[in-house]
Every structure is written in C-alpha cells, then in structure tokens.
Amino acid sequence: MSDNSSNDAYWKANVRIILISLVIWALVSFGFGILLRPMLAGISVGGSDLGFWFAQQGSILVFLALIFNYAWQMNKLDIAHGVDEE
C-alpha cells in the first residue's frame, strides 16, 4: 500500500495480460471453433476440418496454455513489482 504508483503499474500490466489472454480465449473457441469455422474448412484434420478440431479439442488445449502462462507471467510480475508473497 506504501507505493501507489508501483501498484498502479502492476495492476495495469496485469489487466494487459488478462486482455491479451481473453482475446486468444475468444478467438480459439468462438472464433476458430464456431464463427470462423467455414474459413478453416479447407484445412483438413483427420477426417474433418481444423474448426471441428478446435471445437472438440484445440480450444481446451489452448485454454490450458493460457492459464499456465498467466500463472507464470503473474508470478514473475509479482516479484518485479515487489508484491509477491513472502
């Protein structure tokens, strides 16, 4: 609480990581999995197309990567801004 400007910078950096992550989150599920599927129809994956793969498997794998990446980046950010847990 002592250093408000540093806390502000920390929070802004956090919100930025969240926004980027959520763009990817929406792109792979609502985008590749549903709305953009017709555009990916040409790329075949094992008897179907890339959109079908994203809807049934790909989005889940990307979600996993997003959460672990967030945890890793935030733990680094905590230390950089001196707000990590002792």
Add this chain to the structure above:
Amino acid sequence: MSQFAINLLFVGASFALYIGIAIWARAGSTSEFYAAGRGVHPVTNGMATAADWMSAASFISMAGLIAFTGYDNSSFLMGWTGGYVLLALLLAPYLRKFGKFTVSEFIGDRFYSPTARIVAVVCLIVASTTYVIGQMTGVGVAFGRFLEVSNTAGLLIGACVVFAYAVFGGMKGVTYTQVAQYCVLITAYTIPAVFISLQLTGTPIPALGLFGDHVASGEPLLAKLDAVVTDLGFKEYTAHHADTLNMVLFTLSLMIGTAGLPHVIMRFFTVPKVSDARWSAGWTLVFIALLYLTAPAVGAMARLNISELMWPNGGISGEAVTTEQIANDPEYDWMATWQKTGLLDWEDKNGDGKIQFYNDKNEDLQAMAAEKGWEGNELTKFNRDILVLANPEIANLPSWVIGLVAAGGLAAALSTAAGLLLAISSAVSHDLIKGAINPNISEKGELLSARIAMAVAIAVATWLGLNPPGFAAQTVALAFGLAAASIFPALMMGIFSTKINNTGAVAGMLAGLVVTLIYIFLHKGWLFIPGTNSFTDADPLLGTIKSTSFGAIGAAVNFAVAYIVAGMTKETPAEIKALVESVRVPRGAGAAQDH
C-alpha cells in the same frame, strides 16, 4: 465371480476408502471446516476441484450428448472448460487474497451491504440445491443398475457415506475424498475408452483415435462415422447444423456460469497462497481435460459401434440385426441388460424378425422404408446416458471394467454432491447464522452450526433425490443461469472496478437475476409448472436464443444496470477502495489467513 459380486467389490472398496479418509481428516476448527486450514497443495486442490466440478452429468451424460448431436454440442466441451480461463484470470487469485470463507462474504464486504450478501446467499442456495438434486438421483440410479438394490436404498447408502466425511471432515474431509474420487472416476472413464479406441482405431489414446483412421475400413474415423450416420438418415456428425448465434451464446453462458458456481470458487480458498490459486486453476483444467478430451472420442466411437451393431451386414443396404441374434448372440447381451432398466427398448413393428434402426423422419429413408416394407424405426428407445454406462458391455470388455465404471459413476456424483452441500452449509452457518443472526457466536458454536447445517442439507438433498420434482432435468439451466447472471458479474465488478457501489451492485444482481428467471420461466413454465409457459425453446421469444443460452445476456444486463445505477448514486467509500486495492496485490495473503 458374478458381475454383481464384482460390482459390489469395486463399489464397496471405493466406499471403504472414502470412509477411511473421513476418519483420518476430521475438521477441528472453522478454518478446517470451511477451507481445509488453507493448507491444500495446488495440485491436490486441482484434482479435488476437478472431481468437485465433474458431476454425474460430465461422467455419464456428456459423451452421449455429443454422440447423438455431433459437432453442434461442442458447446459443452468449450463452455465447461473455457469457464476455467475466466475463473483463473478474473476471480480465483483475488478471492483467495481476500481470504474469507464464502463467496457471499466477499460480495457483502466489498459492496458494504448486508442486502448484497443475502441476495448472493439466496442465489447460491437456489443454484446449489437445484444442482444437487441431479447428483442425488444419479447416485440412486447408479446403485439401482449396478448393485441390484432399489433406488431408495441406493440413495440412502450414498447419503450416509457423504454424511460420514462431509459432516465430520467439512472441507478438509471433502477435499481428500474428492482426490480419491477423482482417481476412481478418471480411471473408470479412461480404461474402457482406451480399449474401444484400440479396437476401432488401433491407438491407445482416445483423443488421437478420434482424429485417426478406422482400422476396419481404413478411412478416417470421422469420415466413416459421417458416412454411416448419413446412410441411416441422420445429420452429418461433424457438420454445423445449429443456429450460430444461439451456439455462441450457449457456449458463453456455460463459461460464465461455470466461473460463477460457488462450490467451485470456494475450492480455491483452500490453497496457501495467491500464486498457488493461479497454478491450481491450471491443474484443475489439466485434470478436467483428461476426461473432456476423451469424452468426444467416446461419443463418436460409441455412436459408430452402435450403428454397426444394428446393421452388422454391410450397413443399411445389407440386412438389419435379427431379433434372434439379439436374444442369443453374446455380443448383444447388453441390450437385454439395459432393456430391464427401461433406458433401452426395441420393437419389431413390421414383424420381419429384424430390428431396423434408422431416422424415420428423414424423407429419403421414408421412401426406402416404403420400398423395403419397414414400418418406422424399431430401436424405439435409446437413452443417451447408456453410452458411457453400457460402453464396456457394448465393446465386450472384461467384467471388472463394468465394476469400475459403476464405482466411477458413483464417485462423480458423490464428489459433486459433497462440494455443493458444503457450499450450502457454509452459506447457512457463516453467512446467515454468523453473518446475520448471531455475529457473536463462538468458534465452537459456529463449527457445530456448520455441522448441523450440513446434516440438514444432506437430509433435504436426500429427500429431494427420493422425490425429485418433475422439473429436475430443467433446473441445471437454472443453476447456470443464476451463477452467470448474478454471481459472476458481481464478483468480477467487485475486483475490477472501484466505481461499483452498494446500490449499483444490488441493482445489477437483482436485474440480472430477474430477467434471467423471467426468460427461463417464460420458456419452461412459471416455477417449472408444465403448461404455464408462453414460449418454447423450439420457437423462443428473442429470435433463436433459447432459455438455456440466456445466462450471458442476464450477465450483460447485470453489468449494464450496475454501472448506470452506480453512476447515479453515492461514490464508493475510501476504505472500500482500499479493500479493492489490497485484493489486487498478492502480498499479505498469509496474514489474511488467520483473521
């Protein structure tokens, strides 16, 4: 050994394990009862949360939901996993930092409003109670099928086991039993799937098999499946048939609803640190993904298996399976077994000694049927839940696998039921009794009231499981709708905006809640009373938006109303802004532990 003895052995052994854990993990303080003393390792918590979240619906119904609809039901896969991204990025770390015991307590403190807390408690109790009915009926059904006892006796046995570890162990007992239950359920789900994947595609990993080649025909599995189901007059499996807008909103509603379910959120209060809460959300999704990546493979492979069993001689242009084959061929024994449960039935309508299975609503097939003298689809009943439960029998797997699936289904239902009951009992003892009725209650008194609340919750859930209201199946939409429209937005705004004040939050929650309830009731009947609905989900009020997809719109209404009302009323006090600031940074979470 008979199948009954094997099932009894597996279920009995798993129950003995749960009771053993109950004796070992007794809760001695409210911190242990509500949050397992905040000493749970993030990976352990991930496993427990996966079991907490994956209910009878995930274990038993999801593969069937996907098998019979194909691509269009991918919403369940993306929605029920994508919610964890929201939970991990937007809620879990901050709520852990806040360091209290219930979701409603955060809402009450952050919005400095007992009213907000009560609204949250009501949403929590309604959502969790409706959700628990399905789990309890699931326990009864699984017992009835596998252990040849009545549904009632099965349900009572299940309730006694939950009582043993939830009343004495609280969150601590529930956590460690959920870890054991996760191990049982994932083994039970994976083993039959591996066998079937090997049989059909030659790869032991079902998720790869789904996109691999079908051994018998040499074609890609999904191409083969598309060909087989379209031959039978059904829609192409991998194609997009559903309304796109509704599919997007339904997926989003499931995501927001998942992130807002209190029994899931509160599991993240049990880890020691904020950074652990972040990792733990990732581990949770790892353990969920192990089942969710397998489920679509199980669905597709089972659908192909069944279609080929019904048309064993060269597909629909060949000959259908004969009633004699069904009666005598061991490959078809499962049909008689499941006919007894009423979930499967067939009838030789045209008396030709064969059972023709096809889509009799398809015009091309009607023409073909007229030519061949068929009188409609003769596989008259096929409950989608059979897919997972009967899968080992359909694929001719050894009888111990069937025993394992019985134990797995029960583990899935019991672990979710215990998590929900814990959410209900802590809301009653911590938010209502300590928070509103008797704030001066002693630690011992609160622990006792938490145990009594748990016992009462189990009794009520058991009663509801024995006498399920006719609308039981509809209420899952209600649970997700309430979580999405009221709880998730309130939590998110509480963390990410200092502008939202008490009036704004309460107005937003009530607005989200009311529009969602009205929309659901307009389509499903007022209080789910049949015949009182003005619309149906086949022809909904707003374009193509079904009542199950409305949660996301309810959430948007909540956000909008909260911002508008907060802008017109008194600013958030400085001390609350300081609270929000402190929730946003991890440092100091250790101190919050011993409040």
